[in-house]
Amino acid sequence: MPLLEVTNLRKSFGGHPSVDGISFGAEAGRCVALLGPNGAGKTTTLRMLAGLLPPTGGSISFGGDPPGTDYRRQLGYLPQSPAFYSWMSGLEYMIFAAKLSGMAAKEAASVSGAVLERVGLSSAARRRIGGYSGGMKQRLGLAQALVHRPRLLLLDEPVSALDPIGRREVMELLRDIREETTVIFSTHVLHDAEEICDDVILMNRGAIAVQGTLARLRAEYSLPVIRITTAKEDKAVRWLEELRHKAFMEEASISDGRAVFNVSDVGLARRMILQEAAGLDIPLLQFEAGSSTLEDLFMKVVGT
Amino acid sequence: MSKLWTLYYREMLEAVRSYKLIWIPVVFIILGIMQPLVTFYMADILAASSNVPAGFMDSYEMPGAAAVMAQALGQYGTIGILILVLGTMNSLAGERSSGTAELLMARPVSPVSIVVAKWAANFTVLIIALVLGVAGAAYYTVQLMGGLAWGAVAAASGLYALWLLCAVSLTLLFSAWLRGPAAAGFALLLAAGMSLAHSLLPSRTAWLPAALPGMSASVLAEGRVTGGPMISAALLIVACIAGASLLVRRNKLPN
Known part of the structure; x- marks a missing residue:
């Protein structure tokens, strides 16, 4: 009641x-x-x-x-x-x-x-x-x-x-x-x-x-997410754009050397991204793998 | 009932803290005692101004005590009404614009009790101001001009109070709807309009509350009293309170 x-x-x-x-x-x-x-x-x-x-x-x-x-x-x-x-x-x-x-x-x-x-x-x-x-x-x-x-x-x-x-x-x-x-x-x-x-x-x-x-809401809306920040170099920006087309990628937003990726499999994505970044000598500043918070949900709702 | 008392107590506390309970009576006392003083010393005042033609004052006749008292009350019909209206105009409008009404209305109080408390507080200020003003006027009139019939003075003051209360109630009504200055303007306009109508067509508008000042003066000159204006004034006041309550129910939030 x-x-x-x-x-x-x-x-x-x-x-x-x-x-x-x-x-x-x-x-x-x-x-x-x-x-x-x-x-x-x-x-x-x-x-x-x-x-x-x-x-x-x-x-x-x-x-x-x-x-x-x-x-x-x-x-x-x-x-x-x-x-x-x-x-x-x-x-x-x-x-x-x-x-x-x-x-x-x-x-x-x-x-x-x-x-x-x-x-x-x-x-x-x-x-x-x-x-x-x-x-x-x-x-x-x-x-x-x-x-x-x-x-x-x-x-x-x-x-x-x-x-x-x-x-x-x-x-x-x-x-x-x-x-x-x-x-x-x-x-x-x-x-x-x-x-x-x-x-x-x-x-x-x-x-x-x-x-x-x-x-x-936490359980339902927390998605596996990866956040990357790179130095603002052409090479890095091109690389981030290319990541959009990976098989594990579900949603990507990239701006100004910062990228937030919703992925289907955090473990796989992390391994691949880090390997590529090392191989291509990408100037990574930050790498974070984990769950999206309600903040993201909030932004998503408000943004649309 | 106890809530009404709580609201009334708050209104009176505000009247004291904002010095409204001091300056309005002071203005009324000054207005009241000016009339007998100026009338009595008119000859000396004119003589002191030195450029009065010779023989001008010969035709000047000192008015009787009752006439002076009626003139003193007449002062309240202009400046007095203005002061009271200015003192009332923000009663409801101020609560709304400052946002205090929002907290007030979230409590279990009825709009009627809020309006009645405000009306009663303004009525209290009016009565205190008028009683002190009339007492001052009557004191100097008796000292300078001669005796007054106390019953007639009380009756005349009561009639005048009713007219002033009409203006205050109108202001309260408009204050529930408009901003303070606009409320004062409309209330004064309506009061002046009624007075004008009454002076242009006295026989047809004898029942209007605007007939009260004239009746008040005639009571002092031992004239007669009719009930019409009193009844219409009472109805107007009740209508103002009811209307203000309805408007308060609607307009609770700062606009």
């Missing part, structure tokens, strides 16, 4: 489809990454899930309730660039948010303090949000999404705008949070998804290109 069930969800703006009939489910306790390039419809999807945009078509069902039931009480939402009232202090905002989600005043105050401490903002809790840095605002955004203990957390690009240190901090928090609640987060950085997620939904141009558990 999935916590969230999305069926044929569609949204178009002025006739142009932004999300074009996507269906997926999120099991309770899982972490789902909504992956895709800019403009794939991730933000629109999350906004529809958060009840901020009415879908053009399709249905969203939460916790087995009939579609259309208001589940915002159970929802934590962090938009791409959260905006706060700059004249409020972090703690004031948290209490405000907690009360609006139905908490009593006393509980709101104590929980707010605890959540701020958890995201590392307790020393700044009484300062005005206007003076917070980008990373602090993002952590406050995460805190306000968590304060009412939601069953589902929707995070829109939670780490994209942060510097490496801020990114690290938020990722650590997410790793922690995903133990307690169901998380759906969007990102265009595949590495983030691989780091903490169980399931991946890869979106492109408003549709789901691929979806499944991370493990399954």
Whole structure:
């Protein structure tokens, strides 16, 4: 029984489809990454899930309730660039948010303090949000999404705008949070998804290109692949072009002295290529044989 | 109900922190006390300007206390309304353009309670400003001109408050739809349009909320009060709140 069930969800703006009939489910306790390039419809999807945009078509069902039931009480939402009232202090905002989600005043105050401490903002809790840095605002955004203990957390690009240190901090928090609640987060950085997620939904141009558990996608889409970098000499470039026509070659892309080959048999290909390279005295700079990653899958989906 | 209170508390906190709760009443107090002071010292002011023809002031008659009070309230119909509209215009438009509405609307709150909280907060500011302004005007009027009928002053202020509240409600309605300055412009235009219609065709438009300022002045001169403008003003305010709620339900995201 999935916590969230999305069926044929569609949204178009002025006739142009932004999300074009996507269906997926999120099991309770899982972490789902909504992956895709800019403009794939991730933000629109999350906004529809958060009840901020009415879908053009399709249905969203939460916790087995009939579609259309208001589940915002159970929802934590962090938009791409959260905006706060700059004249409020972090703690004031948290209490405000907690009360609006139905908490009593006393509980709101104590929980707010605890959540701020958890995201590392307790020393700044009484300062005005206007003076917070980008990373602090993002952590406050995460805190306000968590304060009412939601069953589902929707995070829109939670780490994209942060510097490496801020990114690290938020990722650590997410790793922690995903133990307690169901998380759906969007990102265009595949590495983030691989780091903490169980399931991946890869979106492109408003549709789901691929979806499944991370493990399954890895197994299914990792292809035997060989990467070669040579010095930029005519001889080397000609040699790389000739390799295209080998029997083991399934797909080849060559540019600027760099080649990526999908091959049918890594062992055979490696032996042949290395022998030839040695025989012809090709100035090899790099040679790598192994499996293609999801990054390649991503590029393949996005590129087409 | 407790959510409505939470939202209202936030609005009032913002009014205090942004000094709106200070500068709007200050402007109202200045407007209010200027009228009796200027009227009373008119002769001295003109004399001090030295180039008044001889005998010019002979025909000047000091108006009665009630008339001065009515003029003081009249000040709120122009500058007062402008100040209130400017103070209200970003209530909803600002939340939308800054993006704070997105976080607000992701929580289980109804658009009606958001709009009602904002309306009530702006109403509170209006009442505080008007009560202090009227008190200042009445104090100087009594000191300089003579006694006032307190019941009439209260009734006249109440009628004026209703008219000002119409302008504030209109601004809130447009603020749910347009950007702040445009919302202020439309609200002022509509209020001015109603006033103009009323001054051109007073008998046919006696039921308009724009009749309220005139009625307020006539109450001070012991005139009579009709219910029509009050009812239409109440209906207009309710319609504005309902319309704003519907628009807020639709426009949640920064545009």
